[in-house]
Amino acid sequence: MMNLTQLNFGKKAIITKVNGQLLALKLFEMGILPGETVALSNVAPFGDPIAINLSESKVCLRMQDAKCIEIKLVD
Amino acid sequence: MEQKEITVALVGNPNCGKTSLFNALTGLNHKVSNFPGTTVEKKTGSFKLSSSKTANIIDLPGTYSLYPKSADELVTYDILRNKSENYYPDLVIFIADASNLKRNLLLFTQVADLEVPVILVLNMLDVAERRGIKYDIEKLKEKLKVPIICINARKKEGIEKIKAILLDEKARITAQFFSLEKVNSQLLDEIATINDKRNKYSALQYSINASNLLTEKAIKLNEIFNKYEFDSIGFQEDEVLTRYQIIDEAVKHARIKNITQLKASITAKVDKILTHRYYGISIFLVLLLMVFQAMFSWSEYPKEWIEYGLKIFTDYIQNTLPAGVLNDLIVHGILAGLTGVLIFLPQIILLFLFIAILEDVGYMARVGFIMDRIMRPFGMNGKSIVPLIGGMACAVPSIMASRSIENKKERLITILVTPLMSCSARLPVYTLLISMLLKDTDKWGPFNVHGLILMLMYLIGFFAAIMSAWMFKFFIKQKEKTFFILELPGYKVPLISNLLITIYEKGSAFVFGAGKIIIAVSVILWVLASTGPQSNIQNIETKYTAIINNDTTSAIVKKELSLQMNSQKLEASYAGEFGKLIEPIIRPLGFDWKIGIALLTSMAAREVFVGTMNTIYSVNNDGDNSFGHIKTKMMAEINPRTGKPSYNTATFLSLLIFYAFALQCMSTVAIVKKETDSIKWPIIQFIYLTALAYGSSFLVYNLFS
Numbered sequence: 001m002m003n004l005t006q007l008n009f010g011k012k013a014i015i016t017k018v019n020g021q022l023l024a025l026k027l028f029e030m031g032i033l034p035g036e037t038v039a040l041s042n043v044a045p046f047g048d049p050i051a052i053n054l055s056e057s058k059v060c061l062r063m064q065d066a067k068c069i070e071i072k073l074v075d
Numbered sequence: 076m077e078q079k080e081i082t083v084a085l086v087g088n089p090n091c092g093k094t095s096l097f098n099a100l101t102g103l104n105h106k107v108s109n110f111p112g113t114t115v116e117k118k119t120g121s122f123k124l125s126s127s128k129t130a131n132i133i134d135l136p137g138t139y140s141l142y143p144k145s146a147d148e149l150v151t152y153d154i155l156r157n158k159s160e161n162y163y164p165d166l167v168i169f170i171a172d173a174s175n176l177k178r179n180l181l182l183f184t185q186v187a188d189l190e191v192p193v194i195l196v197l198n199m200l201d202v203a204e205r206r207g208i209k210y211d212i213e214k215l216k217e218k219l220k221v222p223i224i225c226i227n228a229r230k231k232e233g234i235e236k237i238k239a240i241l242l243d244e245k246a247r248i249t250a251q252f253f254s255l256e257k258v259n260s261q262l263l264d265e266i267a268t269i270n271d272k273r274n275k276y277s278a279l280q281y282s283i284n285a286s287n288l289l290t291e292k293a294i295k296l297n298e299i300f301n302k303y304e305f306d307s308i309g310f311q312e313d314e315v316l317t318r319y320q321i322i323d324e325a326v327k328h329a330r331i332k333n334i335t336q337l338k339a340s341i342t343a344k345v346d347k348i349l350t351h352r353y354y355g356i357s358i359f360l361v362l363l364l365m366v367f368q369a370m371f372s373w374s375e376y377p378k379e380w381i382e383y384g385l386k387i388f389t390d391y392i393q394n395t396l397p398a399g400v401l402n403d404l405i406v407h408g409i410l411a412g413l414t415g416v417l418i419f420l421p422q423i424i425l426l427f428l429f430i431a432i433l434e435d436v437g438y439m440a441r442v443g444f445i446m447d448r449i450m451r452p453f454g455m456n457g458k459s460i461v462p463l464i465g466g467m468a469c470a471v472p473s474i475m476a477s478r479s480i481e482n483k484k485e486r487l488i489t490i491l492v493t494p495l496m497s498c499s500a501r502l503p504v505y506t507l508l509i510s511m512l513l514k515d516t517d518k519w520g521p522f523n524v525h526g527l528i529l530m531l532m533y534l535i536g537f538f539a540a541i542m543s544a545w546m547f548k549f550f551i552k553q554k555e556k557t558f559f560i561l562e563l564p565g566y567k568v569p570l571i572s573n574l575l576i577t578i579y580e581k582g583s584a585f586v587f588g589a590g591k592i593i594i595a596v597s598v599i600l601w602v603l604a605s606t607g608p609q610s611n612i613q614n615i616e617t618k619y620t621a622i623i624n625n626d627t628t629s630a631i632v633k634k635e636l637s638l639q640m641n642s643q644k645l646e647a648s649y650a651g652e653f654g655k656l657i658e659p660i661i662r663p664l665g666f667d668w669k670i671g672i673a674l675l676t677s678m679a680a681r682e683v684f685v686g687t688m689n690t691i692y693s694v695n696n697d698g699d700n701s702f703g704h705i706k707t708k709m710m711a712e713i714n715p716r717t718g719k720p721s722y723n724t725a726t727f728l729s730l731l732i733f734y735a736f737a738l739q740c741m742s743t744v745a746i747v748k749k750e751t752d753s754i755k756w757p758i759i760q761f762i763y764l765t766a767l768a769y770g771s772s773f774l775v776y777n778l779f780s
Contacts, residue, residue, distance in 0.1 A: 021308045023558055026481075028315045029140045030560055031178035041343065042350045046448040049457070051350070051563055056175040056208075058342070058563040060444045060457075065558050 002073065004052070004066040007040050013071035014038075020068040027069070030059050038071065081124075082131050083241065084164035086151060086186055088179050089137035090437075090564040091172040092198040095228035097134045098576050100237070124242050133162055139178075141185040141280060142311055144481045155189055156281055158273075166247055167193040168237065170228075173210065174203035174565075180219075180322045181315065184252040187221065188276045192247035194222045194240055201227060202565065206340075209331040218325035220250045229570055252321055253314060255279065262303040269295070283307045342437075342565045349438065355445040366429045367530045372523065374421035381421070385414045404601055412597025412686035413590065419503040419682065420582065426468050426499050427581040428574060435569035439464070440561055447559050453541045454548030456480065456559045459489040463540060466496030467533060468581075470743045474750055484553035488544045490750055491760050494743050495540040497533045497735060499585075500681040504734045505532055507685050511706055512727045536735050539767070596676050596683050600650060604672075604691060607648035615643050645691065664733065664769070665726040665776040667714055677739045684734070725780035729772045737768035 007013055015036050018024040027033070031054055041058055042051040051060040087093045097105070097118065105120025118134040138148035141155070154162050167186055171179035176197075187193050203209065216223050222240055226233030240246050255263060255275055267278045269292070286296040286307065300307060349358060389410045396402040433439050439461055447457030458480045465473035470493050477493070480486040497505070509528050606612070619640035623633050645651050646668075653675070654668030661671055673687040692708045712721040738744065738761050747757040 021312075022556065025142070025308060025312050025315065026144060026558065026560055028312060028319075029142075029178075029181065030562065031175070033316065033319060042346055042444075043352055044350060044445050044448060045352050045355050047352075048448045049444060049559060051346070051444060053343075056206075057178065058346075058565075059560060060447075060563055061560045062447070062558065065560065 002071050004038065004069040004071055005050075005063050007038065007052075007071060007073075009040050011073060012037055012039050012075075013073050015069055016072050017070040018068060019070070020065075023065055023068055027061075027065075031057055032059060032061075032069065037074070079127060080129050080131055081165045081241065082133070082162065084154065084162070084167050085132060085134045085170065086155070086167050086182070087137060087170040088139055088172065088175075088182060090562065091137070091170050091179060092228040093134065093137060093170050095570060095573060096168075096170055096196070096198065096226070096234075097132065098573055099228055099231045099234050100132060103576065103579065122238070124238055128242065130238075130241055132168075133164070138182065140182055140315070141189075142284060145479050152284065155186060155191060156277055164191065166241065167191050168196055169193050170196045170198055172202075173197045173200045173225075174206060174208065176203075176208075176210070177319070177322055177326055180326070181318055183219075184318050184322065185280075187250045188253055188274075190249045190251075190274050190277075192249055194224065194237075194246065195219060196233075196237065197223060197225045198228050200225055210326075210329045211331055212329070215325060215329035218328055221248055222246045253318055257313070258310070259303050259305070262299065262305055265299055266296070283311065340565070345566055346441070346563070350441050350445050355441075356449075359442055359445065362433075363533075364530060366426075367533065368522065368526045370422055370425045370429065372526070374425055377421035378418050382414070382418050385410070385417065389414070403605070404598065407605075408597050408601030409594055411689040412594065412600075412683075414689065417586070419499075419506070419685075420585065422502050422506075423468075423499040423585055424578050424582050426502075428578055430465060430468050431574055431577045432569050433464075434461075435567065435573060437564045437566045440563050443559075443561055444563060450541075453544040454485060454488045454551075455492075455541075455544055456482070456485050456557065458559065458561065459485065462489050462493050463496050463537070466493040466498060466540075469498050469500070470494045470496070470740065471746050474743070474746050477750070482553075482557040484551050485557055487551060487751065487756065488547050490747055491547055491756065491763075492540040492544045494738050494740065494760070494764065495536050495543060495736065497536040498681075498740075500740065501532075501734055503682045503685040504677075505529055505731065507688070507706070508727050508731050508734075511710060511722065512724065532731065532735055535732075539736060543763070543767070592680050592683065597686055600672070600676055600687060600691075603650035603653070604645055604648050607644070607652065611647040612644055615640060615647060619643075650691075663776070664772040665729045665780065667721050669712075669721070670726075670730065674733075674739075678741065680741070681734060681739045723780070725776050725778075728779050729776035732775045733768045733772040735768075736764055736771055738764040 002013070004013075004015075015032065015034050015038060017034060018027050018032065032038075032052075037055055039053045040050060041053045042060075044050070044060070047063075049060050049062045050066060051058055052066075085093055085097055097120065101120030101122050104122065105118060119131060120134075121129050121131045124130050133154070135151040135154060136148065138151045140148075141152050143149040143152045154160055154164075155167070157163060169183050169186060171183060183193070183195060197210075197212075200210075212223055212225060224233060224236050224240060226237065253276065258279065263275050263279060266282045267275060269282075282296045282299075286293050286300060299305075349355060351358070389406055392410065393402060393406045396405065433442075442464070443457035443460050445457075446460045450456055450459050459477070461479070462473040462477040465476055473493050473496075474490050477486050477489045480489060506525075506529075509525050513524055513528070619636055623636050623640075646655075650672050651668065654671040657671045657675070658666075658668040661674065666674070669688075669691055672691060673684045676687045677684040688709065709722055710720070713719070714721040744757045744761060747760060748754060751757070
């Protein structure tokens with residue numbers, strides 16, 4: 001099982017599951033939900049937080065929260 | 076009967092062009108105030124729909140959902156929920172960013188389910204099109220069942236269509252999206268009895284939000300939830316996902332082209348540089364340095380013009396009004412105080428302008444992104460950077476801006492340390508003190524030394540803020556989970572009209588808000604400085620008039636003596652007595668009783684320091700209130716106790732540090748009380764900052780003298 005922190009630059013993935021009660025709700029509201037395509041966009045200084053590209057927006061989040069997002073790579 | 080006025084609320088996600096639309100609809104015909112009982116900024120405006128009808132519009136804070144996670148989202152929720160609320164709208168204009176339609180429509184469907192008439196306004200269709208997204212509006216209407224209008228808020232296109240539809244009463248349609256069929260109906264009935272009886276969704280939603288509070292009602296609500304084994308977070312997740320399904324269907328139905336393979340957009344290219352792992356932070360610091368240099372050098376000429384204009388005006392008043400108490404009061408009291416502050420208007424406007432540009436371009440969110448990791452050990456998060464940078468303009472709106480921080484502890488720490496950021500009110504004080512410390516022409520390489528010292532003062536403030544935050548982290552206990560999820564909007568060229576309106580708002584708030592306090596303080600001060608225990612003042616007068624009226628005294632000596640008399644009179648006045656009273660406390664910091672008076676008056680607001688100094692040194696002068704003049708006079712001041720100049724390097728440095736740290740701003744105290752909803756925190760903050768200021772000034776004074 002892969003999570004969002006393991007996604008490298010240039011790869012695309014699909015979100016399969018979002019864990020963490022309140023966190024999941026907040027992520028859903030920001031458009032981070034199962035079925036969405038994600039790609040890594042930027043990494044902040046010191047390697048945390050990261051910014052991800054969704055199909056229509058760009059959102060940043062911390063590594064510890066990114067761990068709660070399970071993904072599956074696509075070609 | 077036909078309504079003459081309709082109330083319209085403007086609702087939408089952050090960064091969807093809401094402000095641009097608001098400005099396009101109302102122009103300058105709007106005002107900024109607070110919602111009663113809160114500090115939430117309320118922007119209202121009005122515009123004519125027809126010859127007999129006007130629309131009053133409220134701009135509600137941008138939010139992602141009606142389950143508020145932060146204090147600013149709560150305002151939007153509260154107004155839309157409560158039908159008996161004064162601002163409850165006849166109609167909602169929901170503005171959505173068409174380039175991110177799915178997420179924007181989530182909030183739209185929530186708002187619609189409250190059964191308030193809504194029209195959907197699609198903005199930024201051009202951005203969407205550039206990304207290969209296009210919608211068939213008719214098909215979208217079929218699915219969403221409300222009127223849809225396409226606009227370009229930046230180019231002011233489609234504004235007339237909005238006005239036309241506001242007139243059309245038939246267009247006020249409500250729509251329904253989410254059904255509560257999965258929820259236990261007994262639960263819904265029970266909740267409806269304590270909340271909204273008309274709309275079950277609204278009642279449930281309100282109950283979920285209210286159950287997170289610590290009120291009696293919340294306890295009761297939680298009991299009901301437990302009775303029916305209702306999992307509120309689970310329900311909300313389910314609700315959001317169901318809504319997305321409905322939206323997805325509508326959006327897919329209406330979409331004309333699918334996204335073509337994306338080329339790296341300009342935003343992506345710029346982000347590669349601005350948020351770079353290694354250079355990102357340096358770029359940010361260089362940008363800040365440039366802002367300060369510009370703020371300092373660009374304001375030079377306008378400052379001179381204002382000063383010159385006010386001097387002509389003061390001279391005119393002094394020579395036209397009959398000599399006497401009124402003349403004295405206006406020239407030496409009010410105008411002296413005002414001049415001291417108005418000349419800083421250009422700098423303050425420039426500072427607000429630069430912050431507004433950084434915000435509008437979309438850079439501020441990036442600063443949050445690159446600074447989050449750095450802020451975290453200090454008990455704050457990346458979003459804290461916006462209040463902290465805003466704190467350089469004014470702590471009051473910045474403390475309000477901290478509302479976007481979801482975590483209560485991080486928010487509280489941010490509120491507590493924001494006043495340490497050097498605000499624009501300190502600028503006049505810094506500028507006066509720095510210019511007395513150094514010559515105008517001093518250069519260090521290509522940089523103006525004044526600008527560098529000024530930057531240094533801001534850095535000192537910043538370091539004090541983060542070190543204090545780090546300390547507070549250990550004293551404030553809280554277990555709430557913290558997260559940092561922030562949208563990075565696409566870069567935009569800021570709209571000149573939006574910037575101008577911001578400057579106009581902030582500038583007039585400064586002139587009228589601060590101006591009122593300054594005039595009041597100046598008048599009181601003038602009265603206190605020109606009156607005193609009768610016998611003392613009379614003694615001095617008799618003593619001097621005898622010599623001055625003596626014909627054998629030369630003109631030069633006469634002038635010298637009358638100056639001496641005035642300064643002794645000031646010392647004998649109530650203000651003087653007061654200053655002397657506190658002198659023992661501030662003497663260890665190198666301050667005399669005159670500075671003491673200024674310290675006290677600037678408790679109302681820091682910039683009053685300069686006005687007070689002007690008034691004090693103007694009580695015994697010829698009506699020249701200019702900056703250079705008061706500077707010369709302060710420099711020439713001799714401390715009678717030591718026989719040395721009252722102001723030396725150590726005094727200046729000590730004063731600079733004192734003003735950098737002390738919480739001399741009643742508005743900040745008031746806002747902290749409201750935002751933290753307690754009197755404990757503003758008191759702690761006030762004591763802490765005063766102690767910090769006193770201790771540091773004491774250290775600095777003794778190190779340098």
